[in-house]
Amino acid sequence: MLSLNNGLKIPAIGLGTYLIKDRDVCKQIVAQSLRTGYRLIDTANAYQNEEYIGEVIENLHEFGLKRDDVFITTKLNTSDQGRGKCRTAVLESIAKLRTPYVDLVLIHWPGVRGLDQSDPKNSELRKGSYQDLEDLHSEGLIKSIGVSNYMIKHMEELLNHCKVLPTVNQVEFHPLLYQKELLEYCEGKGVVIQAYSSLGAVKGWQILSQNETLIKVAKKYERSVPQILLKWGLQHNVCVIPKTSRVENLKPNFELYDFEISKEDMALIDALNSNTRFCWDPNNIV
Ligand SMILES: NC(=O)c1ccc[n+]([C@@H]2O[C@H](COP(=O)([O-])OP(=O)(O)OC[C@H]3O[C@@H](n4cnc5c(N)ncnc54)[C@H](OP(=O)(O)O)[C@@H]3O)[C@@H](O)[C@H]2O)c1
Structure with missing residues (x-):
């Protein structure tokens, strides 16, 4: 568990x-993850599986769990940015997830679908989205607010108005995208970094798995x-x-606390950084 700046904790x-779109596969992997200890x-x-996850969340008692034992994150789609639109979209997500509240809602991307990356409206609309999230937060419908794919410039803008x-x-x-400066910046502001594509996503997995x-x-x-x-x-x-999406990977991906990588080996891995992205690049979004 890590502590968030609002006093709550995040596993x-x-x-x-992402990419788990089949109802049965999704429900099975989410259910098995809970049995394995994932919380x-x-x-x-955008993943089009909130509904299926909701069907598992609704029946948490089957796993001996209560709603507040599990942390659910969802994200605002790039097409739903802006005051009013964001609220409607998040309320729909909450309904699909069949829960009275979501633990964390992230603005998925600093940009807006359909706008050029250099369009100043990107900034105006993501600001409106954040204000909607603040309202939903004060109403108790979302426990924590977050962002995703925000670079330092986007964080600075946000910290000025939030x-x-x-x-x-x-x-x-x-390791090929060790965003050290962003990590240190966020740490300094009390914002937790949550890593995605730790295994390189579909595109980078082959590269990382073959790295000497x-x-x-x-x-x-x-x-x-x-x-x-x-x-x-x-x-x-x-x-x-x-x-x-494979049940046999759940345990190994979760059993990470019975060993420690030495300082020297961490430095070896850090040195692999080559600023290589396997997903989308938010650098040019104003
Ligand atoms: N905020 C964003 O913009 C954003 C972007 C991308 C992802 N995400 C989030 O971050 C999550 C993780 O990132 P990701 O989906 O890009 O993929 P990832 O976690 O880097 O995983 C990449 C691939 O590794 C395979 N894998 C998993 N465990 C394995 C193991 N133990 N041995 C061998 N292969 C294994 C998986 O395939 P199998 O299914 O076949 O096991 C998966 O396709 C996403 O699912 C999503 O929730 C967020």
């Missing part, structure tokens, strides 16, 4: 659900490369949300 490990599920309006501090910034973060340094470190600790990638994130004080 350090969660289940990512955070990461979804988004009334409720963002708790989390979810960004692409793995990572293979060497994995052998040394008698762990798999995915476990080293996830532990590297945790030891940088970031949360991780590995995605898997």
Whole structure:
């Protein structure tokens, strides 16, 4: 668990659900993750699976769990940015998730679908979205507010106007994209970084799994490369949300507390940084 700047706590490990669009696969993996011990599920309006996750959330008692035992994150779609629109979209997400509240809502992306990256309306609309989230927060419908894919410039703008501090910034973060400056900036402002694509996403997994340094470190600790990638994130004080649709990956991706990567080996992995992105790049969004 990591502490958020609003006094609440967030599990350090969660289940990512991007690309899990099949109802049965989604329900099965979410259910099995809860049985394995996962207590955070990461979804988004854009993933088109909130409804299926809601069907599991509604029946948490089947797992011996209560609603407040589980942390649910969802995200505002790029097409729903702006005052009013954001509120409607988040209320729809909450309904689909069949829950009285969501633990964390993130603005998925600093940009707006259909606008040029250089259009100043991007900034105006994401500000409106944040104000809607502040209202929903004060009404108790969302416990924490966060952002995703915000660079330092987007964070600075937000910290200038927000009334409720963002708790989390979810960004692409793995050894080939060790966003050290952003991590230190967010840490300095009390904002937790939550890593996505820790295993390189679909595109980068082959590259990371064949990396010689990572293979060497994995052998040394008698762990798999995915476990080293996830532990590297945790030891940088970031949360991780590995995605898997395969039940057999759930346990290894969660059992990360019985070993520690040494300082020297952390530095070896840090040095792999090449600013390589496998997902989208928010740098040019004004
Ligand atoms: N905010 C954003 O803009 C954003 C962007 C991307 C992702 N995310 C969130 O972050 C989550 C994770 O990121 P990601 O989906 O890009 O993928 P990831 O966690 O980097 O995983 C990449 C791939 O690794 C495979 N995998 C997982 N565990 C494994 C293991 N133990 N051994 C071998 N392969 C394994 C998975 O395939 P299998 O399913 O076949 O196991 C998955 O497709 C997403 O699901 C989503 O919730 C957010």
